[in-house]
Amino acid sequence: MRLLLALALVFCLISQARAGETLDRVRKTGVFTNLVVSDYPPFGFINDRNELDGFDVDVAKAVADKLGVTLKLAAPGWEAFVAGHWQNRWDACICSMSPTEARAKVLDFPVRYYSSPVYLIVHKDETTISGVADISHKRVGVGMGSTYESYLNKTLVIPGGKPVAFPFEDVQIVPGDETVNFRNLSLGPGVRLDAIVADLATAKAKIDATHKLKIVGNQLYAEPNAIATDKGDPDWNAELARVIGVLKADGTLGWISQKWFDADITGDDA
Secondary structure (H helix, E strand, C coil): CCCHHHHHHHHHHHHHHHHHHHHHHHHCCCEEEECCCEEEEEEEECCCCCCECCCCHHHHHHHHEEEEEEEECCCCCCCHHHHCCCCCCCCHHHHCCCCCCCCHHHHHEEEEEEEEEEEEECCCCCCCCCHHHHHHHCCCEEECCCHHHHHHHHCCCCCCHHHHCCCCCCCEEEECHHHHHHHHHHHCCCCCEEEEEEEEEHHHHHHHCCCCCCEEEEEEEEEEEEEECCCCHHHHHHHHHHHHHHHHHCHHHHHHHHHCCCCCCCCCCC
């Protein structure tokens, strides 16, 4: 019992020491370092000027402006994002990350900033798949480590969200780079992939770009996307939640969403 009490006291002291650490560092250095995905258009990608660009980048810029600091972007790779234990290398991840029970063990999700419906995408000439029930035993591409992969594994649980239905049998999951997946699907029905699971905004962008794809069936689930932070700094989390609240209230988030999607996906459902 004494040992447990001692450990609890140490944990409490560590938590208190961490509280406000990130916010203090950002204010002191005048730099806000945000993680972003570099191959996930239109949310994050390398533009024609070889610069990181996209919806998430614009949101991060708006957050930095409200904080009164300079934005620094980093794109080390998705696996580094979701692993947590960032060791002060990065301050936040405005990077289209969905909260899950597994991720919440190492990351905090202080505030949601948009929500996007998820759909099934197939080649425009596909005739055997008209909805998600038809993907049983098919090859379906997903972003590696994404909630789409968890969905196909039938393990996806969205904290605070509705229960997710899985109306299909075992699927041949093909995790990898999402851009490559869409390129492979564009080759034709069943050539390398039979379908892809992705969010609506990404799907529409790829459909418009290739003219070779289409969405089939109904919405699979709604994917909330939140700012992620390294676990254990409540003061920093509270400040980010406050800033996003201000950006929603003054219309900045809505304007950024309209710029990229011709629709506001940052409303009350986010």
